[in-house]
Amino acid sequence: MSLSPPYIQHWQKPDTIGRTNVDKRWQDFQNCGVKTYRDGSLDLNVVYPNMTIEQARQRSNKIESCMDNKGYIFIKTKECVDRKNNKLTGLCN
Secondary structure: OOOOOOHHHHEEOHHHOOOOOHHHHHHHHHHOOOOOOHHHOOOOOOOOOOOOHHHHHHHHHHHHHHHHHOOOEEOOHHHHEEOOOOEEOOOOO
């Protein structure tokens, strides 16, 4: 089994890595255009009705850019998971 926290948990504020305010982060994602939480996987790649695949990709890029602009950083899975001991590191809350 491969450990990986939900996508939303990879987005952290640099000054509170592992302790990022989860409610504020979700609110920021919503303000950036995310509509659905889906257990932390978000709806970044959803092609909504009357939307092309290209438009969905552009929307995803726009949301990620917006989160960057709000001061979040993306922590890679290899930093969130200690593969040697097969457990979460605590950096991605």
